Amino acid sequence: MSDFDGGAAEGRVNLTPMALRSLSNLDFARLGADAVAYLRPVVMNGALAFAIHAADGTPIGAAPNADLAAAAVRQHDMEPMLVH
Secondary structure (H helix, E strand, O other), X not given: OOOEOOOHHHOXXXXXXXXXXXXXXHHHHHOOOOOEEEEEEEEEOOEEEEEXXXXXXXXXXXXXXXXXXXXXXXXOOOEEEEOO
């Protein structure tokens, strides 16, 4: 059995539990970094907005609402995750 299981045809790689346990802290922190962006509610200029952050926490954008923020993330072939 391989450490990589399914999803390869769609560009995804699913790691087995054994492979996940063998990742270094740095490799684990980078896991999914190019596939996930986090949305966080913030106040900008006195109004509610949603900040967009890369998986490592780097700010990469903002939008006036969660739907627009999620759409922007999906346009870049990433999956949005809400942080609250």
